[in-house]
Amino acid sequence: MGLFSRRKTVFVDSDVLVVGGGMAGCGATYESRYWGRDLKVVCVEKANIDRSGAVAQGLYAINCYMGMQWDENQPEDHVRYARNDLMGLVREDLGYDIARHVDATVHKFEEWGLPFMKDPETGRYQREGKWQIMIHGESYKPIVAEAARKAATQVYNRIMVTHLLMDKTKPNRVAGAVGFNVRTGDFYVFRGKAVIVCAGGASHIFKPRSTGEGMGRTWYAPWSSASAYALPILAGAKMTQMENRIVLTRFKDGYGPVGAYFLHLKTYTENAYGNEYESNWYEQTKELVGDYIDRHPVPTCLRNHAILEEVKAGRGPIRMVTKEAFQDPHLETIGWENFLGMTIGQAVVWASQNIDPKHTNPELTTSEPYVMGSHATCSGAWASGPEDYAPDEYQWGYNRMMTVEGLFGAGDTIGGTAHKFSSGSFTEGRIAAKAAVKYVNDLGRDEPQVSEQEYEELEKIIFQPLENYQVGSNEIVAGTVSPSYMLPLHGLQRLEKIMDEYVGGISAHYTTNTPLLTRGIELLDMLKEDLAHLGAEDLHQLQRAWELQHRVLASESVTHHTMFRQETRWPGYYYRADHPKLDDTNWHCFTLSRYDRQSAEWELEKAPVYHIVD
Ligand SMILES: Cc1cc2nc3c(=O)[nH]c(=O)nc-3n(C[C@H](O)[C@H](O)[C@H](O)COP(=O)(O)OP(=O)(O)OC[C@H]3O[C@@H](n4cnc5c(N)ncnc54)[C@H](O)[C@@H]3O)c2cc1C
Numbered sequence: 211m212g213l214f215s216r217r218k219t220v221f222v223d224s225d226v227l228v229v230g231g232g233m234a235g236c237g238a239t240y241e242s243r244y245w246g247r248d249l250k251v252v253c254v255e256k257a258n259i260d261r262s263g264a265v266a267q268g269l270y271a272i273n274c275y276m277g278m279q280w281d282e283n284q285p286e287d288h289v290r291y292a293r294n295d296l297m298g299l300v301r302e303d304l305g306y307d308i309a310r311h312v313d314a315t316v317h318k319f320e321e322w323g324l325p326f327m328k329d330p331e332t333g334r335y336q337r338e339g340k341w342q343i344m345i346h347g348e349s350y351k352p353i354v355a356e357a358a359r360k361a362a363t364q365v366y367n368r369i370m371v372t373h374l375l376m377d378k379t380k381p382n383r384v385a386g387a388v389g390f391n392v393r394t395g396d397f398y399v400f401r402g403k404a405v406i407v408c409a410g411g412a413s414h415i416f417k418p419r420s421t422g423e424g425m426g427r428t429w430y431a432p433w434s435s436a437s438a439y440a441l442p443i444l445a446g447a448k449m450t451q452m453e454n455r456i457v458l459t460r461f462k463d464g465y466g467p468v469g470a471y472f473l474h475l476k477t478y479t480e481n482a483y484g485n486e487y488e489s490n491w492y493e494q495t496k497e498l499v500g501d502y503i504d505r506h507p508v509p510t511c512l513r514n515h516a517i518l519e520e521v522k523a524g525r526g527p528i529r530m531v532t533k534e535a536f537q538d539p540h541l542e543t544i545g546w547e548n549f550l551g552m553t554i555g556q557a558v559v560w561a562s563q564n565i566d567p568k569h570t571n572p573e574l575t576t577s578e579p580y581v582m583g584s585h586a587t588c589s590g591a592w593a594s595g596p597e598d599y600a601p602d603e604y605q606w607g608y609n610r611m612m613t614v615e616g617l618f619g620a621g622d623t624i625g626g627t628a629h630k631f632s633s634g635s636f637t638e639g640r641i642a643a644k645a646a647v648k649y650v651n652d653l654g655r656d657e658p659q660v661s662e663q664e665y666e667e668l669e670k671i672i673f674q675p676l677e678n679y680q681v682g683s684n685e686i687v688a689g690t691v692s693p694s695y696m697l698p699l700h701g702l703q704r705l706e707k708i709m710d711e712y713v714g715g716i717s718a719h720y721t722t723n724t725p726l727l728t729r730g731i732e733l734l735d736m737l738k739e740d741l742a743h744l745g746a747e748d749l750h751q752l753q754r755a756w757e758l759q760h761r762v763l764a765s766e767s768v769t770h771h772t773m774f775r776q777e778t779r780w781p782g783y784y785y786r787a788d789h790p791k792l793d794d795t796n797w798h799c800f801t802l803s804r805y806d807r808q809s810a811e812w813e814l815e816k817a818p819v820y821h822i823v824d
Pocket of ligand 1: 229230231232233234235254255256257259262263264265269270271272273274369370371372408409410411429430431433434435437438467584585620621622623630631632633635636
């Protein structure tokens with residue numbers, strides 16, 4: 211116990227506390243300083259903000275840019291696009307709010323040194339598609355992080371936030387957060403008048419296609435561990451659209467992106483016999499979802515659906531036809547560079563499997579499901595909208611404040627707003643920060659107070675896995691399996707198996723029903739009981755233990771939401787076999803949940819979808 215008996219408790223005071231220094235967190239930190247010149251702005255990150263989050267490895271394109279200066283698109287166009295892609299269900303007020311500000315964010319990135327590809331004739335940003343612009347983005351994250359570092363009073367790297375702290379006197383008000391330093395083991399108590407959660411999405415809640423040693427290779431970042439959901443859920447915040455997990459069509463085994471291939475290289479897909487296949491499934495899909503199949507662009511989930519059906523019909527694998535485009539040396543270079551700035555692993559996989567896309571059309575596959583709020587999906591917290599644009603029912607306080615007072619969010623954390631991507635997440639961080647600063651200023655002397663009893667109890671709970679391991683390992687007489695504790699990896703594999711088999715993962719062909727979900731919830735409950743016996747050998751494993759706790763809570767939320775929505779709204783993402791069709795009469799609505807941490811009960815309800823843009 212030597213190391214841990216020396217554990218210090220460190221207290222940090224802040225006005226605005228940003229949890230997670232990814233794209234949204236950097237945006238929130240930067241903007242908090244702009245509006246709150248004299249405020250104490252603290253950013254806490256479990257890794258190091260220079261290379262953390264989903265953009266850590268770099269990106270090749272910024273996927274959300276209107277181009278209003280050249281009249282390329284207007285914010286309303288983006289709302290229509292996102293609404294169509296999500297089969298009618300988005301928070302149009304929040305989406306519009308991001309779209310109207312996102313260009314200004316992108317211009318800042320350029321000012322800070324991010325290299326953009328430009329059309330040599332017009333000088334405009336080089337478009338990859340209607341919304342995407344191309345960048346040399348290997349250093350995207352360090353560039354953005356530098357702006358946040360300069361703006362923050364202090365950035366605390368290597369601190370895993372495990373819980374939010376609630377106000378001593380007002381139970382529905384946030385007062386800070388606690389966590390531990392993953393290198394020193396010190397316990398941190400952050401007091402914050404406003405807290406902005408920007409802790410990214412969730413991978414590894416469903417069993418991935420990658421197995422064994424390759425298990426760390428997933429499409430969404432393997433370190434996206436659902437804290438963005440678990441932290442607000444535990445604090446009693448309402449969540450929305452948690453059933454709306456995303457499945458990606460990607461190059462097989464490396465999860466390499468296909469966007470630039472479709473949009474820029476103009477490659478296309480075919481079945482194993484070299485035939486076009488989407489038209490085979492047109493009538494069947496129309497039966498399920500009506501005229502959504504006729505929309506342009508065809509919603510992402512429906513394109514997955516055609517692939518899944520074609521493979522089930524025995525005509526897989528689906529391949530990307532690269533042989534034609536790669537004959538052009540310029541396009542060949544772009545095809546490879548697309549991976550080198552973002553997913554080097556795909557190039558390595560192709561090399562190791564003797565695939566040269568100039569001579570072989572590579573296989574595509576569909577990924578395991580992920581939960582997130584910033585890509586072509588919109589799971590996350592239910593947030594108050596902008597004062598000038600949100601309908602009354604979507605406004606109960608400050609912009610991007612959740613249903614807990616003083617608790618804000620941005621990026622993957624906030625639900626209902628798909629297609630914000632990296633630039634939109636940073637922008638939403640800025641929007642949340644502006645509102646959070648106003649909230650702090652409006653507090654006056656009514657400041658939240660943390661409870662000593664609460665953080666002392668949490669300290670015990672947080673470090674318990676180290677104790678469990680220390681004590682339990684003494685009972686092992688041979689081998690490595692303890693009768694008393696469960697290792698985080700074993701817990702993770704158990705979670706992934708439950709979600710995969712009962713909640714619509716890859717091995718169930720993304721299909722589930724009421725009996726499966728009911729059993730899934732029972733098994734998740736049993737897993738939750740066993741989490742009290744997690745054993746952590748060291749601080750690294752302690753971090754894994756808390757990441758698992760967060761993943762399990764988020765998974766429970768996903769399962770309850772999936773049970774509640776009695777329709778199949780997004781075929782290709784998941785299927786409710788007992789309700790196989792889209793049902794606009796009963797389910798053209800948002801699903802909302804609230805978790806009560808005292809009773810461990812979930813309450814679900816519907817909320818209306820308002821169409822603000824025609
Ligand atoms: C493979 C891939 C390709 C993509 N391609 C594109 C693209 O081409 N163009 C584009 O614009 N967007 C792209 N995106 C989307 C973009 O990366 C996300 O939309 C964006 O990063 C979301 O921002 P965020 O701040 O919500 O999450 P993140 O950027 O992931 O940041 C979350 C941060 O929170 C930290 N954190 C998590 N939990 C805790 C905790 N408990 N305590 C402390 N810190 C914590 C994480 O370490 C991380 O730094 C891609 C994403 C992926 C994964």
